[in-house]
Structure formats: C-alpha cells, structure tokens
Amino acid sequence: MVALRIRLTPRGHLLCEPSADAPALDEAVAGRLGEAFARGSGDGLLRLGAAEASQALPPAFVWWRDFASRYVAALCGQAAGAGDERDLPEIPAPAEGELASLVLTAPMMPGAEYLTPQVLRDLWEAIGTSLAAALARSGAGLQELLRRLNPAWTVVGRVHFNLAENRRDPEAPFAFMATYAAQLSAQGRVQHLPLGQALREYGGAENRQRLLSLLLPVHRAAENCAWLRAVVENGEIYHPLRWSPQEAARLLTSATELEQAGVVLRMPAGWQAGRPARPQVTATVGTRAPSKLGLDGLLDFSMAVMLNGEALSEAEVAGLLAGTETLVLLRGRWVEIDRERLGPTLARFRAAEDLARAEGLSFAEAMRLLSGTSLGREVEDPAAAEWSRVTAGPWLAETLRALRTPEGDGIDPGVALRGTLRPYQKAGVQWLHLLSGLGLGACLADDMGLGKTIQVLALLLVQRQRAEGKRQAPCLLVAPASLLANWSAEIARFAPDLRARILHSSAMPTEEIQRFTAAEAAALDLVITSYGTLLRLPALAEIGWRLAILDEAQAIKNPGAKQTRAAKALQAQARIALTGTPVENSLSDLWSIFDFINPGLLGTARQFTSYTKGLADRGHNPYGPLRELTRPYILRRMKTDRTIIADLPDKTEVTAHCQLSQRQAVLYARAVEDLARDLESADGIRRRGVVLATLLRLKQICNHPSQWLDDGQWAEADSGKLARLREIAEVVAARQEKMLVFTQFREATEPLAAFLAGIFGQAGLVLHGQTAVRQRQALVRQFQESEAAPFFVLSLKAGGSGLTLTGASHVVHFDRWWNPAVENQATDRAFRIGQKRNVLVHKFVCRGTVEERIGELIATKRELSDAVLTSGEEITLTELSDEALLRLVALDLTTAMRE
Structure with missing residues (x-):
C-alpha cells in the first residue's frame, strides 16, 4: 500500500504525490496514477476517469474521477456517427452554473481553495488535449484507445429506457420503450431509434461487435435487476410495452443500478429531475428570537407535509402511508412513496415539534436539522434527506444571512482604536460581535497578514464602548509564548487604553502568576497568557470570562493533548479561535476546533467520526450538509481574493x-x-x-x-x-x-x-x-x-x-x-x-x-x-x-x- 494524495496548486495544476498522512492506495493503482499525473494534469485525469473507474479510492480521488468520467461519458455518447474514429469529437465543457455547482461539492483536499469554474474548464480542456495526443500516439482508433483504458467505455452509443404516461389506458397508465442513440443531429441533439431496429441495422457478422457494445450496458444492468433480466430474455426489450404502476415503479427503484451500468433513463416530461412528485416533510425553525442565547437557546419549530408547495391534509398523509404501492395517483398526478423513509422522517419531525412545543428546540439541534446532518442519531440514511426539508424562519434566516455574508456597517470602535479598519476587517469585527453577542463561538481563519489581531482588539473596544460604562467580565487570550510580545506590541500600537496584562514568566515573576486571582482579572479588560501557562495555572479555568480567545488555534487540533483539554475547560460566555491555517484540511481537526468554540454542535468525537466515515460514498455533494452546518461560524478570507487584494497595501x-x-x-x-x-x-x-x-x-x-x-x-x-x-x-x-x-x-x-x-x-x-x-x-x-x-x-x-x-x-x-x-x-x-x-x-x-x-x-x-x-x-x-x-x-x- 502507498500513501498518496491529490493536490490542486495555485496555478490550477493537479499533482499526485506521496504524503505521510494521506490514505493508502493499492501499490499498483498508486503507481499508475503517479506515473500519469507526472506527465500532466490531463493525462492524470484521463487515467483516473477512464481507467480506474472500478478502483476503491479516497474521497478527493473519487471526486476528480467523477469529474473526468463526465468527459469520457460525454465522449462515448457522441462517438456514434462522429466520422473517422481516429478524429476526437469536440466535447464542450459543462455550463458555468454546472461548473459552479461542482465546485461546491468538492471534498476537503489540499488546494481546494483554488478550485474555480475556470480551473475546471481548463482541466476539462486538458483531458481533451491529452486524449487527442494519446490517440495520435496509439495509431489506433478511439474505441481501441478507450478499450485499453477501460472496457466499460467501449460502448459506441447509449441505450435509453423511456417511460411515458398513458392516461387513456386506466389498466396500464404507463408506456415503456427501449431506444438507442444512433447518431447526433446537425444541431447536436441525440437521435433515438427503437432498440429493435438495432437488430436490423447491425445485422450480419461484420456488425456483431457494434451490436454487442451497444447492448453491453443493458446486459450489465440485467445482472442486478431481475425484472430487466426477464424482459431481456423473453425479447420484450425490443418492443413497446404497456406497463402498470407497479411495473413503472420497478424502473424507478432500479434507476441507480441502470444509470451506473450506462443506461440512460428518460422519464415523463412532467416529472421534475426525472422523478415523480414526492411528498416532503417540511419544517420551519427560528421564526422568533430564542428565549436565551448560546447553543442551548430554544427555538420554535413547526412542520407540515407538502406536495409541490401545497400542504397535504392529515387524511391524505394517512392514506399515503397506509397503502402499499410505490406510485400513487393523488390530486391528478403521480406521486412516489417510499414508506420506509417517509414514515420514520415524519415521526422524527413530529417528535421534534412536540418537543419544541413542550420545551423548545435547542439552537444546536436546529442548526443540524437545517443543514441536513444527523449527528447524534445512531442510524442514518442519507437518502432519507430527500423526503424532508427544513427552512429557517424570519429571525433565524436573517441571523444566518448576517453570519454568512458579514458587513461592517455600524461597527466603529471610534478614537479608542489608533488605526483604521479596512472594509473586510470591519466586516470581521461585525461578524465576531454578532456571534459573541449570541453566545456562539467563532473561528476567524483569515490568511496570514490580513489582520486578525486588530480585528480582535477592535471587537474588545466595541464591546466596551457598547457596555456604556457597565462593568464587563474580562476576556482571556491564549497564544503561543513566541507571540505574546507581538500581542503586547499591537495593543500598545492600536489599543493602548485597553487594560491588559500578560500572565507569563517573560512579563512578571512566577510567584505573582501563581497568586493571580479572579479579583485581579475583574479589574482588567484582557488577560493574555501562553498555552504552557494555561496548563500550569488551573485557576484560569475557574474564572468566568466574557470571551476565551485562542490564537494559533491549530494548537488544539489534537483532541487528546493536554493543552487542548485545558483550553476546552475554560468558562466563557463565547469563544473565538484564530488561525491562518484553513480548518478544512482534516475533519478531525475541524471537530476539535469546533468542540472548543461551539461544544456539541458537531456531536461527540465518536458521533462525528461515525458520521464522517465513508462520507464520500453518500451520493451527490456529500460534504454539503457539514459545510452548511459549520459555515456560519467560520470566516475565511484569502489574499488571493480580489476584493481583499484591492484593499490591502502592497x-x-x-x-x-x-x-x-x-x-x-x-x-x-x-x-x-x-x-x-x-x-x-x-x-x-x-x-x-x-x-x-x-x-x-x-x-x-x-x-x-x-x-x-x-x-x-x-x-x-x-x-x-x-x-x-x-x-x-x-x-x-x-x-x-x-x-x-x-x-x-x-x-x-x-x-x-x-x-x-x-x-x-x-x-x-x-x-x-x-x-x-x-x-x-x-x-x-x-x-x-x-x-x-x-x-x-x-x-x-x-x-x-x-x-x-x-x-x-x-x-x-x-x-x-x-x-x-x-x-x-x-x-x-x-x-x-x-x-x-x-x-x-x-x-x-x-x-x-x-x-x-x-x-x-x-x-x-x-x-x-x-x-x-x-x-x-x-x-x-x-x-x-x-x-x-x-x-x-x-x-x-x-x-x-x-x-
């Protein structure tokens, strides 16, 4: 086994390189990928997407393989009738919106911050360039080249399974027909012919291979679908069929297996995203402000069962759950029902509504519901999320909007700050002020050099200013010992009026440090100490701080370290983590930092590990719910951002x-x-x-x-x-x-x-x-x-x-x-x-x-x-x-x- 990782560079190149902390790959697979990526990004992606389709790979490799496979799949779909097979058809890149959506689904990997639609477009073109070069070197045709990479891509055209509604036939309200994509029209549209015609068009020994290639996806799908196997064996696949709702439901149930085998599904035009309408359990959370602040704040919660934006009655819901059919005609339209998922989802939401009415729903649980994560529940079915939807009410929606797109309007520490905040720094102060005011933790993860220190000092000045003379609890800042002098210098430069004391042997005798009391802390605005002193002075954990701030917060990324436990033992109304290193690099690191700033939001370490295990195998955008859950509490600005660069000195x-x-x-x-x-x-x-x-x-x-x-x-x-x-x-x-x-x-x-x-x-x-x-x-x-x-x-x-x-x-x-x-x-x-x-x-x-x-x-x-x-x-x-x-x-x- 070889530890290998894939990395995107600032110039938009993909590198495949050994890394001690990377997942282990089969030695032969690692060798092939390493050799291909060494020749260039296009060669590497072509190898990954076309030749390694059946290999078990880490999440980042899987994501890039899926991206490259889109190119190869599009190529195979256009190969029929494209002329001399030594000529590579032009494969246009996906649309801008689709590329932007792909960027959002990318897993956590080195260089993920450099991923943009333009980078994907350039890499798409690199695949085509590499394939054209490989085609020229091979001296063979396209089909032979694809066969050498992976036999699964040797299909000339695609077989389509077409399902249509036939309301004039009450006994068989659906019609089924298998077609194949024979060629492309002048407008680039696929022309379909009945699959039975392929038997005539490809008749004769000379066309036997083309016919076998065309039918290969169907036979591959039939291996896993008993109903399709029967349809193929009795020859019905080559003729139009009248289908009952039960037979149409079989097609829906097998959709994943059919598409994975290479069969394209075409559903009735009125079905959005290729599926019939589904009833959805919907909930609204946070219509009003919570009764108290923090993760334990209690929010309101209300639910309903909706169908295409309309609420279903209790009788209609009961009727749907009581039936046995997968496809049910309701309100004049076909509705898909998965009772094994809809029933438990409905029961869970009703329980949450009952709890909210009796006690209130905690802010943390509301955020997990809103993001679609299920931390803390023993059994998790990712597909169940398709049958439910949680939306934020007016108060929560406005709060989340302010957290996700912070602005600096209204934040001004005045003359107390001996410096000028840039617009993005004002936005950062506003964001920190809002979160700490809600009793929630924050991770300020700005790039090195963007001024995390001045933003924190401005926050302290703003909070003191808005206290209007009322005495506030002091704040504690913990930093590496090497940075204490920097904090002292920055306070003297930007906020000399802050009553701050460095609790460290470099600034005061050890005996005085040991005698430090809560009463002394109460007379200060800010106490600054090192991680080492925090370990040696347990009295700091007994003081009630207004803010507990960790500088270079990567120091607590190891959950088992003593200094991590000491930091998490601090009592504070809100917590802030400062780090110039992105927290997305490691999921366990992410959990440890969040366990400090917002304990319990990501569950326990065991629950989080269970949730993230195999996350990449959970379908489209598997990291979306986790990103959505953590996004309000992480503010990450980079020097490469043009809106930041335009505002910074050179x-x-x-x-x-x-x-x-x-x-x-x-x-x-x-x-x-x-x-x-x-x-x-x-x-x-x-x-x-x-x-x-x-x-x-x-x-x-x-x-x-x-x-x-x-x-x-x-x-x-x-x-x-x-x-x-x-x-x-x-x-x-x-x-x-x-x-x-x-x-x-x-x-x-x-x-x-x-x-x-x-x-x-x-x-x-x-x-x-x-x-x-x-x-x-x-x-x-x-x-x-x-x-x-x-x-x-x-x-x-x-x-x-x-x-x-x-x-x-x-x-x-x-x-x-x-x-x-x-x-x-x-x-x-x-x-x-x-x-x-x-x-x-x-x-x-x-x-x-x-x-x-x-x-x-x-x-x-x-x-x-x-x-x-x-x-x-x-x-x-x-x-x-x-x-x-x-x-x-x-x-x-x-x-x-x-x-």
Missing part, C-alpha cells in the same frame, strides 16, 4: 519576536561577560575589533548555538528562531505559497534549507556567495516557474539585489543586517513589478537581546539612534561608550527565555 512588514532557548541564553550571557572583561583592557583598533567580533558572535548565537559552535547539529529545540520559522513556514506550506528566507551568513543557508525541506515536504533552492554566477539565473528561473520549488534560502549579499523573485509572497529576514536600506533592497526581490500578490515580510528579532534593542533604534530613530546611524543608515556601534555598549548587548533573561 507590502506588509511585521516583527516576528522570538525567544531564546536555554542553550542560547547561556551562550549569550557568556559572550556578554567576555565582552565586559575584554573592554577593560582594549582600546583603539583592538577595541573596535573586539566589539565587532562580539556582535557577530551574538548574532550567530541568536540564530542558533550550532552556528557559533560549528558543531553541525542545528537542533530545532535549541533555537527560538527555528521554532518561529516553523510556525510561519507551516502556514505558507499549507497555502501552497512560496517564501524567501534571507540570512547574512552563508553557513546558515544549508541548515535552514534542510529544516524547511522537512516542513514543505520537498527540497527548496539555495543561493549564496559561492554559487556559480552562471547557475544563479537558472535557480531564479526554477523558483519562478516550478511549483516544486516552494522556498528559496539566500545569503543577503549574494541574493539581496539584482534578482526578480516575484513567485514569493512571503519574505523572512532570519537575521537582521542592521541596515534598513539593505533589508529593503532584499525584500524588493519579491516586491517589485510583476508581483500580483501582497508581500508579507517577517523580520526575526530575539527578545531581550541586542537584536531587539537595535530593531527599536531603527524603528523609532530616537536620540540614541541619531547618534549611531551614519548617513547610509548603517548601524555603527563601535563608537559607543563601554557603558552604553554593554547596556545595548545586555541579556534581559526574563523576556528572552521561551518556555
């Missing part, structure tokens, strides 16, 4: 604060001690050399101890910067975007490339001073054009100028040059003419070290900055006094150490 720069590992802190402190000792006896040129050597040593230690010690280890646990780089790179990899990583040290390029290769699952590119000049343009071309080169590690001197690397939308400065002009020049390798995406720049800075202090000098240009900046903005520290220099490089152990 380049966004953020400081990525990093903590030191214990090993880094020890080496850093030792270096500062050595500097202090050497300064006592050094002067002149020797002093300048000591200072420069120490600064270089400190920079290397901040990067990684192994860079200074030259031991070749480069363990991730030894460097806070590597930990931060992983957090950023994992998001970039999940989005299938590209990144540049700059370092001023050539010796760091290869270890960084090896580290990133483990995250991206494939090797990237490296360029430094020793890279041959003639190779550099080839590396640039490879990075720009190849989707197999996800990252580029460059030394700042060699790669910081003269190169165009607009394939990247992320730039990481792993260490600082301390010259803004040089750094900006390197950033502009990605941010230049030809760049169509927003560029997000991450500048790594170790907290509590010389990196942080010089970063502050560059950013603020205060008096000391003016004293040490040359006209070229190069930081020159050798002229500082001993006292000022030691202050600059001193280690602030409290803020520098990470957990």
